Amino acid sequence: MRSSTFFIAFLCALFVVATAGAESPNAKTLLExxxxxxxxxxxPSAVGDPMAAARVELGRRLFFENRVSMDGNVSCAHCHLPEKQASDGLPKAIGVFGKENPRNAPSIFNAALNFKQHWRGDRESLEDQAEKSLLGPASFGNPDQTTAMGKLKAIPAYAGAFAKAFPDDKDPINSKNWGVAVGAFERTLLTxxxxxxxxxxxxxxxxxxxxxxxxxxxxxxxxxxxxxxxxxxxxxxxxxxxxxxxxxxxxxxxxxxxxxxxxxxxxxxxxxxxxxxxxxxxxxxxxxxxxxxxxxxxxxxxxxxxxxxxxxxxxxxxxxxxxALTGPVPANYSPPEPYPDAQGK
Ligand code: HEC
Ligand code: HEC
Missing domain, CATH: 1.10.760.10 (Cytochrome c-like domain)
Known part of the structure; x- marks a missing residue:
């Protein structure tokens, strides 16, 4: 190669480097x-504290638990599906006994970053949202929290899981702890x-x-x-x-x-x-x-x-x-093997 050709090639290469990606002044102002x-x-980093880890693990289980709904077919994941980026693909969500919700189901990924929950902000926090879902006529449909918790108490393995997550509580299977555990799980779902x-x-x-x-x-x-x-x-x-x-x-x-x-x-x-x-x-x-x-x-x-x-x-x-705002589905957003019921099934 003649030296002048080489020099021109060198200048071109320099120009390409100077205008590419991070080096370009436009990209820099955009970044700023x-x-x-x-x-x-x-x-989120791995949960180091064993009690916090037990709450996240319990929350994951509860999130995918169908048996706490009135028809036995609806879990949180019913309307917040892993394959739909934690939404459901429907205009309006469908809950127990096929009842339609008044609104669309948003993704719950990164919901921990929201200042309030729901489209109208009528839920204060993830915990408040999770607890009230149990009674929503078009979500879980329970008449009261005692009924909802009775369904969990009927599954023997939950006694140990709640006791591990809430070691200071005498009667840990309650709707407040349901909210805390589900909320702890949701806080890990950042994308x-x-x-x-x-x-x-x-x-x-x-x-x-x-x-x-x-x-x-x-x-x-x-x-x-x-x-x-x-x-x-x-x-x-x-x-x-x-x-x-x-x-x-x-x-x-x-x-x-x-x-x-x-x-x-x-x-x-x-x-x-x-x-x-x-x-x-x-x-x-x-x-x-x-x-x-x-x-x-x-x-x-x-x-x-x-x-x-x-x-x-x-x-x-x-x-x-x-x-470019789509992130991968978190690895823990999948159902664990369900606990057997009282009949061992
Ligand atoms: C029947 C379908 C259905 C079920 C079951 C359901 N959700 Fe939802 N979810 C919705 C709909 C619809 C909304 C929006 C409600 C509104 O804004 O009025 C919503 C909103 C939310 C939000 C707020 C997100 C945001 O950006 O504001 C969170 C968090 C959430 N759900 C978590 C849960 C959890 C946890 C459970 C289980 C305890 C659950 N959902 C069960 C349909 C459902
Ligand atoms: C004045 C405030 C405001 C501005 C400005 C604004 N938005 Fe919004 N955006 C909202 C609100 C409020 C909603 C929720 C609307 C609803 O109730 O469905 C929304 C919803 C959306 C949605 C639907 C999200 C979903 O999950 O359903 C998209 C997409 C969106 N905005 C994009 C944009 C884009 C792009 C622009 C600029 C061209 C923009 N927005 C400007 C307030 C705003």
């Missing part, structure tokens, strides 16, 4: 802007994704289209509501800031949102900002599951929340970015 708006999810690798400083973790989508997500103002570690899940906002949401989603009987919980008109059509972690895998969308397609959901958000008509290109880039 992203860090101002989002925090990475830190993968870091390649977006977290990006936030940690690896600009090449996101493709150029994903980066373009992130740029638009920030610049258009999606980030004013969807921010933090959950990319949402940390505030209440009106669904339909600029225009009525139900006109865009073609729903005839709009859910009044938090107003039905607080009885305050200021909360009309107010919902918890959805966390967008894993959103590419949790269709259908919105509290009523009224929209099947993520691209359409993104365009509706642009219109109802920001008054923008997003172009096909903008929506596609944002959808690509949202895809």
């Amino acid at each position: 802007d992203a860090k101002r708006n989002f925090q990475p999810i830190v993968a 870091p994704s390649k977006f977290d690798a990006f936030l940690a400083g690896d600009a090449s973790a996101l493709t150029s289209q994903e980066q373009a989508g992130l740029r638009k997500f920030i610049d258009l103002g999606c980030v004013s509501c969807h921010n933090g570690a959950g990319v949402g899940g940390n505030s209440f906002q009106k669904f339909g800031v600029v225009s009525d949401y139900w006109k865009e989603t073609s729903v005839t009987t709009p859910d009044k949102g938090r107003a039905d919980v607080t009885k305050n008109d200021a909360d009309l059509y107010v919902f918890k900002v959805a966390s967008l972690r894993n959103v590419a895998r949790t269709a259908p969308y919105f509290h009523d599951g009224s929209v099947n397609d993520l691209n359409k959901a993104v365009k509706i958000m642009g219109k109802t929340q920001l008054g923008d008509d997003l172009s096909d290109k903008d929506a596609a880039d944002i959808v690509a970015f949202l895809g």
Whole structure:
């Protein structure tokens, strides 16, 4: 090779290195802007404390336990399926005896990051949510907690498992401890994704289209509501800031949102900002599951929340970015071998 050709090749190589991934000034500003708006999810470390470990293990078992529901067929996992990224793929969830819930089942991955639980924030914590699920007429359907706990007490092995998880309690099989154990399990279900690798400083973790989508997500103002570690899940906002949401989603009987919980008109059509972690895998969308397609959901958000008509290109880039929020299903999100019943079956 002649030395001048070599020199040109060398300059080209230098240029490629200088403009690639982490070295590019654009990627750097994007990373800085992203860090101002989002925090990475830190993968939970193994539980060292044996009592805490016993609660997580018991919580996992309870989460997949069908026999505590009124028809014996419904566990938490009935509506939060491992193969559906802990949602259920239905517009509205179906509980005991085929009863339909008023709302869509969100993924519970990363729910530990939410400031309140449920679309309308009517559950204070994971523990509160788990305890009240036992009585939900369209979830477990128990008439009272004594009935629910009686079903657990009828399975002999739970006595030992609860005693190990709650060593100071005389009568550890109670609904409060059910909530604590299930909550302890749910707190392990965090799903870091390649977006977290990006936030940690690896600009090449996101493709150029994903980066373009992130740029638009920030610049258009999606980030004013969807921010933090959950990319949402940390505030209440009106669904339909600029225009009525139900006109865009073609729903005839709009859910009044938090107003039905607080009885305050200021909360009309107010919902918890959805966390967008894993959103590419949790269709259908919105509290009523009224929209099947993520691209359409993104365009509706642009219109109802920001008054923008997003172009096909903008929506596609944002959808690509949202895809980067999908993390792997945690290894412990699977049913353990069920305890035998009193007949040994
Ligand atoms: C019959 C289906 C069904 C069952 C069974 C069920 N869920 Fe849900 N889950 C839902 C629906 C629907 C919602 C949304 C309810 C709402 O917002 O009004 C929800 C919401 C949640 C949330 C809040 C997530 C968020 O982002 O706000 C958590 C956490 C949760 N469920 C955990 C559980 C646990 C734990 C159990 C078992 C004790 C359980 N679920 C059983 C359908 C179900
Ligand atoms: C003013 C606050 C606000 C802004 C701005 C906003 N959102 Fe939302 N977003 C919400 C709320 C509230 C919900 C829950 C709506 C409901 O009740 O179904 C939501 C839900 C969503 C959902 C559905 C999630 C699911 O699991 O069903 C997607 C997707 C979404 N937003 C994307 C975006 C995008 C993309 C933008 C920017 C174009 C954006 N949002 C701007 C508040 C906002």
